[in-house]
Amino acid sequence: LALDGDLRAALALKQFRLHYQPKVSLIDFSLEGFEALLRWEAVGKGMIPPGEFIPVAEETGFIVPLGDWVLDEACRQMREWLDAGMAPVPVAVNISPKHLRNRSAEDFRRIIDRHDLPPGLIELEITEGAVMQDLDHALTVLAALKAMGIRVAVDDFGTGHSSLSYLKRLPVTTLKIDRSFINGVPQEREDAGIVSTIIAMADMLGLHVVAEGVEKTEQANFLRHHNCNQVQGWLTGRPMPADAASGLLKERL
Numbered sequence: 001l002a003l004d005g006d007l008r009a010a011l012a013l014k015q016f017r018l019h020y021q022p023k024v025s026l027i028d029f030s031l032e033g034f035e036a037l038l039r040w041e042a043v044g045k046g047m048i049p050p051g052e053f054i055p056v057a058e059e060t061g062f063i064v065p066l067g068d069w070v071l072d073e074a075c076r077q078m079r080e081w082l083d084a085g086m087a088p089v090p091v092a093v094n095i096s097p098k099h100l101r102n103r104s105a106e107d108f109r110r111i112i113d114r115h116d117l118p119p120g121l122i123e124l125e126i127t128e129g130a131v132m133q134d135l136d137h138a139l140t141v142l143a144a145l146k147a148m149g150i151r152v153a154v155d156d157f158g159t160g161h162s163s164l165s166y167l168k169r170l171p172v173t174t175l176k177i178d179r180s181f182i183n184g185v186p187q188e189r190e191d192a193g194i195v196s197t198i199i200a201m202a203d204m205l206g207l208h209v210v211a212e213g214v215e216k217t218e219q220a221n222f223l224r225h226h227n228c229n230q231v232q233g234w235l236t237g238r239p240m241p242a243d244a245a246s247g248l249l250k251e252r253l
């Protein structure tokens with residue numbers, strides 16, 4: 001397991017990278033967005049997955065500067081794509097609970113402005129848990145982000161403890177259905193029921209809905225039948241380095 005000091009050194013040594021996973025339309029599988037996912041290329045240890053160090057960073061508080069770096073790096077990449085004349089798609093960045101608690105909407109905005117980007121090209125993914133840990137702060141930040149035109153998605157939707165009355169009050173643009181529900185689709189009755197109900201509810205609330213962890217064609221067919229908007233999963237694209245993501249953007253032209 002990584003130690004706090006290792007993580008601080010890794011940031012100083014520029015050992016963190018972002019990979020980008022496609023989000024595609026369910027109508028024609030065309031590229032509509034990316035989720036940025038953090039990777040640590042440790043010398044001699046290969047690539048360390050985030051599951052092994054994000055919890056440490058969250059525990060020690062290092063997630064705050066690390067999360068700022070992730071947002072800054074995603075914005076820098078977006079600026080590079082724009083400057084190269086490419087038509088980019090929005091990039092989503094994961095914001096951990098402690099990062100959200102320690103930052104204001106203006107803090108996030110400042111990072112985006114540093115790269116002179118239209119705010120609509122950046123989306124923040126926030127879990128229900130992060131929202132519920134400090135609801136007043138989260139509601140203030142999310143409302144301000146929305147007013148600035150920055151998109152916000154509720155990540156891992158369905159696994160947290162937020163009630164529907166909170167969901168109604170949350171100023172978000174998108175729900176991402178957790179992959180644990182997508183796993184059982186279409187064969188498991190309960191999962192199929194939960195997924196189709198979340199899609200119908202999102203539609204009723206005017207929210208965009210994305211299914212995570214789609215690995216099989218039958219899952220995509222089920223989601224398309226129920227009018228889900230987007231899918232993200234191994235079926236339509238694994239997380240990839242920035243140059244491969246650039247390749248996908250160029251193919252669209």
Ligand code: G
Binds near residue numbers: 037067
């Ligand atoms: O890519 P992988 O499946 O190993 O990711 C594991 C977990 O790490 C996921 O829950 C993912 O959301 C999280 N994660 C990946 N990148 C980031 C990041 O930049 N910031 C935060 N807070 N979590 C991330």
Ligand code: G
Binds near residue numbers: 156179232234
């Ligand atoms: O917690 P979060 O939703 O951010 O987690 C995203 C993680 O899910 C990423 O680390 C990514 O590698 C992983 N992931 C993306 N698509 C799939 C998939 O189709 N199957 C599985 N098992 N994991 C996936």
Ligand code: NA
Binds near residue numbers: 035125
């Ligand atoms: Na996410």
Ligand code: MN
Binds near residue numbers: 155156157176178
């Ligand atoms: Mn998720």
